[in-house]
Structure formats: C-alpha cells, structure tokens
Amino acid sequence: MGAWYVGTEQGVIGEFTTQPLADVFSSINALFAGFAFCGVILTVYLQIQELQDTREVLAETAKANNTTAEYAKENAIVELFQTYCSDYFQDVKNSSMNVLIPAMASRGYFDFVVSRFFVAEQLPLSNEDWPRIKLVTRSNTFEEFTESEQHDRYKLDELINFFTILAYQKDAGDVIARCDFSYSWWRPMFWMIAIAQELRYESNPVIQKYGTALYFKEVVKMLDQAYKLKPIENSSELVELIKDHPKLSRQYQLDELHTHPERWERVTS
Structure with a gap:
C-alpha cells in the first residue's frame, strides 16, 4: 500500500521519474520474481537432498541384499556338502558304483544301463554279460x-540328479572350490554315459518320440568348466581319457570294446 501511495502521489517522486506507477509495479514484479527464483532454488536443493538420501538407502539395500545372497550361497554349500556326506547319500554312492563298475567291465551291460534311461527301446539284462x-x-x-541291480540303478539316477543340481547351482565354481565332491572319480564314467545317451537318442526315432530332451551331457560340460577342466569334444578324446585310466582300465577291468572310437560315434547309413 505504501508503494501504491508513493506511486500515485506525483509530487512525492515526480522529480525522479515520469512514470511513477509503472516503475512501482516493475519493482513489485521484480520482487515476486526474486521470490519465485528463491523457490526454484529451494526446490532444487530439496530434490538434491532427496536424491542423495535415496542413493544412501539404495546403497544400504544393495549391501543388505549382497549379505543375504552370500549367506544363501554359504547355506547352499553347507546343505549340498551335508547331503553328499550323509549316511543316506553314502548308500547312493555305493549303489551307483555297484552299477558303474560292472558297466565299465562289460560293454553289453553298459548298453543295457544306458537304454534304461529312456522309456522306450529298453534293452534286456542278458546273462551273456555275466562273465x-x-x-x-x-x-x-x-x-x-x-536281485539288487534295479535298486542300485535307481540310486544312480539320484546321483546324477545330485550332480545336475550342483552344476546348475549359481556360482557353481565357487561351490566346487570349497567342496570337491570327488568329481574326478565320477567324471570319466559320466562322460561315457552322457555320450552314449546322446548317440542312442539321436539314432532312434522311437526314443525321440517318447523320450524327454537330453540334458546330462550339458551337465557334465558345466561340471568340467566349474572344475576348470577341458570338456570332451569327440570320441578320440573320450577314448584317450578312459583307455589308460588308473581306475577304469585296471581296477574296474575296462572292457576293450569301450576303447574303440567307433563305439562312441554315430553310425551313418
């Protein structure tokens, strides 16, 4: 009101300006513009503070999530190792070896075991393999x-499922670095089964019709990579692995038929 009065009284500021009222409103506009600018600055400041607080909260959340993930991984390692060392799983391993060792000694029995992984075209257990x-x-x-063969073969399925879970475990390499799981014992026999499974599946349309997609070869590859081993690429590499293997060729009486590369290759017509 004071500014209005001064602006309307020509005698008061007439000697300073010829447009007193316009100048008064200009000063008022400048004042409010200044207030508005201060408001913008305050808003920006508050937003910056809010963003900083948000970053701090997100950093704390990320830290907590990392701690939780690390704890979950540690817990998974402990559970897997406890499973592997349990009395029950010791029976699984022993029963699996009751199948795998004879499968190394007899190519005929090995083919029978591989055929039983599929629902179709299963081979019979032949007494010709008994010698x-x-x-x-x-x-x-x-x-x-x-009498015990079928029970032991089902335990082999459990063993394969265990290593499948291990292979697909997140950060499997870190898990394996802490717990060995005796993979070097299982590796050559796993590769033999995986390759034989693939050959049987690919060469038999009936198995393809009724069977599920194969996964075990990929599992063994993942395990090799986790253990920093070079995966088997072809039949020659497999034969090279097994023919002079200290366990397979000597203690397990490896059947000579296993060492023929053509046994591990797809037959083409």
Whole structure:
C-alpha cells in the first residue's frame, strides 16, 4: 500500500521519474520474481537432498541384499556338502558304483544301463554279460546280481540328479572350490554315459518320440568348466581319457570294446 501511495502521489517522486506507477509495479514484479527464483532454488536443493538420501538407502539395500545372497550361497554349500556326506547319500554312492563298475567291465551291460534311461527301446539284462560282470561284482551269481541291480540303478539316477543340481547351482565354481565332491572319480564314467545317451537318442526315432530332451551331457560340460577342466569334444578324446585310466582300465577291468572310437560315434547309413 505504501508503494501504491508513493506511486500515485506525483509530487512525492515526480522529480525522479515520469512514470511513477509503472516503475512501482516493475519493482513489485521484480520482487515476486526474486521470490519465485528463491523457490526454484529451494526446490532444487530439496530434490538434491532427496536424491542423495535415496542413493544412501539404495546403497544400504544393495549391501543388505549382497549379505543375504552370500549367506544363501554359504547355506547352499553347507546343505549340498551335508547331503553328499550323509549316511543316506553314502548308500547312493555305493549303489551307483555297484552299477558303474560292472558297466565299465562289460560293454553289453553298459548298453543295457544306458537304454534304461529312456522309456522306450529298453534293452534286456542278458546273462551273456555275466562273465565280464562277475570280474568286478560282489555278487556270486547272475541271479544274485539281478536281485539288487534295479535298486542300485535307481540310486544312480539320484546321483546324477545330485550332480545336475550342483552344476546348475549359481556360482557353481565357487561351490566346487570349497567342496570337491570327488568329481574326478565320477567324471570319466559320466562322460561315457552322457555320450552314449546322446548317440542312442539321436539314432532312434522311437526314443525321440517318447523320450524327454537330453540334458546330462550339458551337465557334465558345466561340471568340467566349474572344475576348470577341458570338456570332451569327440570320441578320440573320450577314448584317450578312459583307455589308460588308473581306475577304469585296471581296477574296474575296462572292457576293450569301450576303447574303440567307433563305439562312441554315430553310425551313418
């Protein structure tokens, strides 16, 4: 009101300006513009503070998430190792070896075992394979061997499932670095099974029709990579791995038929 009065009284500021009222409003506009600018500055400042607070909260959240993830990984490692060392899983490993060792000694029995991974085109268990099997089994007769064979083969499925879970474990390399899981014992036999599975699947349309997609070869590759080993690429590399293997070729009486590269290659017509 004071500014209005001064602006309307010509005698008061007439000697200073010829447009007193316009100049008064200009000064008022400048004042409010200044207030508005201060408001913008305050808003920007508050937004910067809010963003900084948000960054701090996000940093704390990320830290907490990393701690939780690390704890979960540690817990998974402990659980896997406890499973592997449990009395139950010891039976799984022993039963699996009751199948795998005879499969190394007898190519015929090996083919039978591989065929049983599929729902179609399964081979029969033949007593013609017994002369080779009896070299490495605790069973005294073929009949005694067949009584426990199916049970042991189901345990082999459990062993393969365990290593599949291990292979697909996030940060599997870190898990394996802490717990070995005796992979060097299983590796050559796993590769033999994986390659034989693939050959049987690819060469038989009936198996393809009724079977599920194969995954075990990819699992063994992932395990090799986690253990920093070079995956097997072809039949020659597989034969090179198994033919002079200290366990397979000597203690497990490796069947010579396993060492023929053509046995690990797809037959083309």
